[in-house]
Amino acid sequence: MRSIRYQQIAEELRGRVLAGDFAAGRMLPSESELSAEFSASRVTVRRALEVLRDEGLVDARQGFGWFVAGDPLRQPLGRLATIEEQMAESGVVSERRILEFAFERAPKFVTRVLNTPQVLRVKRLNMADGEPFAIVTVWCPADLGQHLSRRDVEQSPFYELLDIPLQGATQTIAADAATDDDAKLLQVPVGSPVLRCERVTSDATGRAVLLSRHVFPGHRTEFVVDLPQAAPSIAPTGLRLVD
Amino acid sequence: MRSIRYQQIAEELRGRVLAGDFAAGRMLPSESELSAEFSASRVTVRRALEVLRDEGLVDARQGFGWFVAGDPLRQPLGRLATIEEQMAESGVVSERRILEFAFERAPKFVTRVLNTPQVLRVKRLNMADGEPFAIVTVWCPADLGQHLSRRDVEQSPFYELLDIPLQGATQTIAADAATDDDAKLLQVPVGSPVLRCERVTSDATGRAVLLSRHVFPGHRTEFVVDLPQAAPSIAPTGLRLVD
DNA sequence: TTGTAGACAACTCTAATACAAGTGCGTTCG
DNA sequence: CGAACGCACTTGTATTAGAGTTGTCTACAA
Known part of the structure; x- marks a missing residue:
């Protein structure tokens, strides 16, 4: 059964990202580290990562590293x-x-x-x-x-x-x-x-x-509120009773 | 460790400020002292402090030092x-x-x-x-x-x-x-x-x-939303059209 | 076509250093 | 006594250097 190495690696990494393994620090190991871990060349690891980037799961900045995409802190502000x-x-x-x-x-x-x-x-x-x-x-x-x-x-x-x-x-x-x-x-x-x-x-x-x-x-408009931080309730935030 | 130093430091300091550790004298240790405590360069400590300043938690005056900002920013979170x-x-x-x-x-x-x-x-x-x-x-x-x-x-x-x-x-x-x-x-x-x-x-x-x-x-309830940061409009934030 | 190996450029973050500018305070001088 | 000065300490800003990272390329093997 001949399968393509970088696709294997992509699948493995996709699993980890989705499982939240990297979500803690939001940063992935460097290409070199992954290359050592998978015993694959850096280029191969890179191609796997590029697959995930195309899927929108992760992103990279030159000189910085790979990180899980959509950092939940900046986005909501932009969306509003x-x-x-x-x-x-x-x-x-x-x-x-x-x-x-x-x-x-x-x-x-x-x-x-x-x-x-x-x-x-x-x-x-x-x-x-x-x-x-x-x-x-x-x-x-x-x-x-x-x-x-x-x-x-x-x-x-x-x-x-x-x-x-x-x-x-x-x-x-x-x-x-x-x-x-x-x-x-x-x-x-x-x-x-x-x-x-x-x-x-x-x-x-x-x-x-x-x-x-x-x-x-009412039929044309609604409000959207993003609450990035922890909210210890399922109730809508900011509601109050009026008399 | 693949994580960003100044963000770690910012997180640590944010915790202390919110916990009220510095609130007593209202003054934070000097950049040099913090730099020594965290074994980080002064520039790095400074970047962490600048993060907190952007959040409105602390502020600084040249030649004087860093201090916890007047808490009108923390209040809205509590009010909600x-x-x-x-x-x-x-x-x-x-x-x-x-x-x-x-x-x-x-x-x-x-x-x-x-x-x-x-x-x-x-x-x-x-x-x-x-x-x-x-x-x-x-x-x-x-x-x-x-x-x-x-x-x-x-x-x-x-x-x-x-x-x-x-x-x-x-x-x-x-x-x-x-x-x-x-x-x-x-x-x-x-x-x-x-x-x-x-x-x-x-x-x-x-x-x-x-x-x-x-x-x-509708007659008994309303939502309150506090927007501590700058909002470049008088229009209600978060509104969107629905179809 | 796929994978490996290596080299180099460009970028990011941090450390280290230096200097300017502001504050607070004590000392000195008129 | 009061004003001016100096000094220590602070933040603000800039520059340098180094290590580590991604981005890209070429050459080569399976």
């Missing part, structure tokens, strides 16, 4: 792209219509978050391929938004217009029924499910500088 | 407690009722994720203060669930019963309307908004070992 990028990537034409633009006294729930009485409020409708896709309302302290015009907001994303660096955010996600207003704008029946999202964005000092509310039609 | 803990803390009486418990052939969408034809399916209703609060369905490969009984599942959370360590998860969150079945169990009107969550939990090797679906009544 912005919705704009994601839409651009999939060829969806995105567009936004400014519905309201006003400097005004802040409602109470805005004051509590932003801590300013006077704010700029911008309400706009985002479209994807001509269909309404999100209603976004942004509140921003008046002094930060002072130099902004309706045209600015229409052309550039909000975060680019503020000259302060944004640091982090907290967002809440909830299911709700579409109100009359939502329904008309999103072109869905009144009472149909929508995703309501509220986001508080802070600057480097931790001060809240943006409050935004987003309404998405 | 499990719903069970949260409920217990606020004095809500939680309780679960097993509705279904069966070993069976996996439906297609389960096979695609778990990669096994035979599964254990458990459906249960979670109650909070006597009111229905979540419908949870869990699928788990039959071989992993073999030693489980209906009674086990009733008494302990699922993740405690599996003797394998869970690593990470991906969850999707969507808004939907309550089906007849949902409505009856959750005691809400048919068609009222619900949060639908699907979660894929993996073990240390990255293999998917649990698939769970959760349905929450």
Whole structure:
């Protein structure tokens, strides 16, 4: 029974990778070490490894070594792209219509978050391929938004217009029924499910500088959250009861 | 040893910082001292510290030293407690009722994720203060669930019963309307908004070992997501279009 | 065609060293 | 007494060298 050496080796290594033998350090032994272990030349070991690379199981960097592919730490961050990028990537034409633009006294729930009485409020409708896709309302302290015009907001994303660096955010996600207003704008029946999202964005000092509310039609959107670290529960992370 | 020195050191230091070893004086040993302790060059120790700085755990000032960073970054992780803990803390009486418990052939969408034809399916209703609060369905490969009984599942959370360590998860969150079945169990009107969550939990090797679906009544629940790092957009992170 | 052997280039990581720049503190000098 | 200085120690940055790795090539044997 004549069989091909490098395929044998590939099979053996595939087994070890899948079994997680190497997953601990994520690094494979060097080609030289494997060559010694299998009593095969380095070139042969290499061909076996290349088979596994084609399968997407492992990858290599010159001068560094072979490692099991898809290191679980970097990927999730990359996968969570912005919705704009994601839409651009999939060829969806995105567009936004400014519905309201006003400097005004802040409602109470805005004051509590932003801590300013006077704010700029911008309400706009985002479209994807001509269909309404999100209603976004942004509140921003008046002094930060002072130099902004309706045209600015229409052309550039909000975060680019503020000259302060944004640091982090907290967002809440909830299911709700579409109100009359939502329904008309999103072109869905009144009472149909929508995703309501509220986001508080802070600057480097931790001060809240943006409050935004987003309404998405439930039938077209969902959230994806990646939790690379250990989560000692099967329950969805971040859920809380509201009253 | 085929592993990267500075990553080892980073891991060791991360442990100490999180354990609070340095929190007393808030100051870390100098790079030179650490270099001596780990028998590594100062450059290597430095790279490890830079990893921790990128994570926001520590920071440094030239001519002064390294210190544990103000902990606003660690907090969000703590704030995202499990719903069970949260409920217990606020004095809500939680309780679960097993509705279904069966070993069976996996439906297609389960096979695609778990990669096994035979599964254990458990459906249960979670109650909070006597009111229905979540419908949870869990699928788990039959071989992993073999030693489980209906009674086990009733008494302990699922993740405690599996003797394998869970690593990470991906969850999707969507808004939907309550089906007849949902409505009856959750005691809400048919068609009222619900949060639908699907979660894929993996073990240390990255293999998917649990698939769970959760349905929450929209009026009582919401998700909170903390994003400590920079997010270059005001748009909610993780949103994607579904078709 | 497959496998072995060897050589060399390019790359990565680490060690070692040196120097610039900032901080804290004690000493000295006016 | 107060300001200036020096000194020890720190981080920030750059350069060199060496060992170990993958990437690629040629030559040769089975």
